[in-house]
Every structure is written in C-alpha cells, then in structure tokens.
Amino acid sequence: MENAIALVDCNNFYVSCERLFDKSLQKRPVVVLSNNDGCIISRSDEVKKMGVKMAEPLFKVKSLLEANNTAILSSNLEHYCEISRQVMKILRDDIDKIEVYSIDEAFLDLGTADKVCEVGFQLKESIWETVGIPVSVGIAKTKTIAKIANHLAKTSEKAKGILDLYDSRYLDLALEKTKVGDIWGIGRRISKRLNNFGIDDALQLKNADVSWIRKEFSVIAGRTILELRGIKCIPFELTHDDKKSIAHTRSFSHSIVNYYDLRNAIIYFTTRAVERMRRDGLCAKSITVFALTNRFKPDFVANSITYESIYHSDLRYEINGWALECFEKIFQSGLEYKKAGVILNNLVKSEKMTKRLFGDERFERWRKLEQTIDELNFIYGRDCVKLARVGGLDFWKSSHIFENENANLPKPSKLDGNTSEFRRFL
DNA sequence: TCTGGGGTCCTAGGACCC
C-alpha cells in the first residue's frame, strides 16, 4: 500500500498572522503588501470575494479596498517567520516525516495508517488552539493531488478544511473541477497552450497521452500527468539541500539614471547577498548582475551579465570587485532603471573549498582577515565598512558616500594593515 | 565549390513556485 501524503497549508498566512497581533482585524477585510508596498501578497477571504487577485498592484484596487474599510498593511516577515516556526514545530512533534515546503505549508508522510483524516483533523485543531492560525489539510497519494485536495478543502463549504482524496471515489470529480492552470506545476503559459489543445481541467490532463505531452510541452508536464494518476514522481524531501543561489534584488521607488546611484545600489545589493552567503557558510563560483528599466513600458530594456570566476570564493572584496566589473559592462547611460539585483550562483560549502585552494597557512590568514572585517563592521557600522570591502581603502577614502554620510566617524587607520593584507592575497 | 557526424559542456532565458 502506498503512503498517504498530506499537505498542511495555512490559510491566508500573512493576513492570519496580522490578525493574531491585532484582534480588531478579525472583523475587517485585510491585505498585506509586498516590499515597496507595491503589490498585494496576502488577502483575507473578504478581499478575495471582492475579486482582488494575488500580486495585484495596490494602486489598481486601492479605492475598492478603502471603500470596503480594508486594513492595508505593510509586511512584517520576521513576525511571520516566527509564527511559521511555531506551526512547523507542532507538525514535527506529531509526525516523523515532514517536508517544510514554504513559510506557510508542509508536506507530511502519514504512512499507511488508516484514519489519516482523523490525524489531519487533530493537527488542524492543535495548530488552531496553540498558535491561532487556521490551516487546511489535503490528503492524497501524490503531492500534486494533495495540492488539489488542499485547495478544495479551503474553498468547499462541506470539506471544513480537510479533504481526503487518497482512495476516494470523488477523485475524478475533484480533478474535473480543477482547471489546468490551478494544478501545481502548470503555470500560465503552459495552461494556455493546453487550452488550445482542448485540455481545460485536471481530469482531461490526467487522461492525456504522456509521451505526447512530454514531447509537446516538457518533462515536468509529463510528470504532472503521472502524479495525477496517483504515481509518485515528486519525491518527499526530508532535508533541504544547500541553497544553489542567493539573490538580492529591489525595485526602486524612483527611476535611477545616475551612474553612481546605480553603482552604489549594486554595491549595496552585493554586500547584502554576500552577507547571507557567508552566514550560510557558502561560497560562490559565479555572479549575475542585472538592471532593468520599467517592464510595463514598451521600450523595456533588461541588461544582465553573468561573470564566471576562476575559482569559488567567499571573499567579500573579490565578489564586490566582480560585481562592479559586471556593472561596468551592463550600465548604459540614458536609461531609466527601475529595478536591479545581484545573484550569487553555483554555491558550495565554503571552508573546505577555500582551504583546499589556499592551503592551511594561507587559509588561516584569510580566516583572520574575515574576522577583522566582522569586527570593523561592529565598530564602524555595516554601511561604512561595506565600502571598504569593495575596492579596499582607496575606494573608501574617495567615496562620496563616506564623506557625506559618515564624515563624523574616525578614519579607520586600523584598516591600513588590512588593505595591504588584501593586496598580498591578490 | 563542395562542406560529416556525434558527443559534451556551458549558458541565457523561459517557466514555474510561494
């Protein structure tokens, strides 16, 4: 007998979190906004009923929301992460095999236990009573169907938040009700093309010819068909692999035209990305830098470049140097940039690699250097020291940011020794 | 002027996810 897979998914997660902090939001429609307060990324049921779509730009629906007394909130990711940890802990305490899939959902391997529905119900109750977050549970033989079950559990009145499609005679009915675009792994483009072939719902896709779909679309679409037939193709992943890339990207509230403004943005993005990379003990083999104009305008320009380094590195000054070289290559004057970013690719475990490349003695010096930078960060503040990482002391001294914003700080004579240390490494 | 065939590796870009 096949193991049953459950998908536990928090309802309107960010909104539910906000309602935990502020009870007065319980009775009001609520939306939570994206980073720049540009888009709506979480909606309460009331807002969904108004017809407001996921990722809809706020300006398009602002008057509608206000007319309905909607609470419009900026996001607070740290809080949501904390709530998420509490939810996952409850699942972990009860279930051995759990795969945390995202901040608000987890797959559970329920084994071959009968009464899987009861298990799901208990988990739902326990999360509601302990944390105060409403969740829905979908149960099936495969992850793809569990996703569908979960979606129906959320929307159907009868289901009351739990739907078991493991061995259900309603399976095909459920599939028939599901549009291809709502299937996990079938996005907007593919679903449109499927529609052109007359395939509109999940049942039709399930009965389609696998080899034809594989050839006409992709292996992923073919895999999805098998999953819909109850054949497990997407494995259960108990542990997370190390990240393969780390990105820091932002949209600008105003267009950037000036060379130095964009350059400083790239430096900042790189610093943030490298910080996270080092925190995870990883190093990068390549770096991508991109800068985009407004993608909603017809003369949209996307400039990007990937710089393949000679060897893996987690040396900050090196990576910052590459980022700037990339920037020089893609910057085009006369363009109005609306978004830019830095992506570190091909990440591997850091220490081992560096040790191998440097040898023990050099590695030890390198480690001390990095420690010194951490100390300097502490003394002078991140935003000051990040400039030193880029081009060494010369850049720091010549930087107008340093002069303007941090002029009251003492000049770090301590760094002098370290820049020459930097040079020796080069 | 004619202009192999098969294999590997790499990368940019597409598509998808939450």
Place this chain on the structure above:
DNA sequence: TCTGGGGTCCTAGGACCC
C-alpha cells in the same frame, strides 16, 4: 503617477572537440 522578492529546474542552441 503607482506594478514584489527569492528561489528552482529545464532546455535550446552555441562552442568546442575528435
């Protein structure tokens, strides 16, 4: 006027090799 951010995986096609 205003349009998110951080990821993963696949694939077509170019470069290169014998």
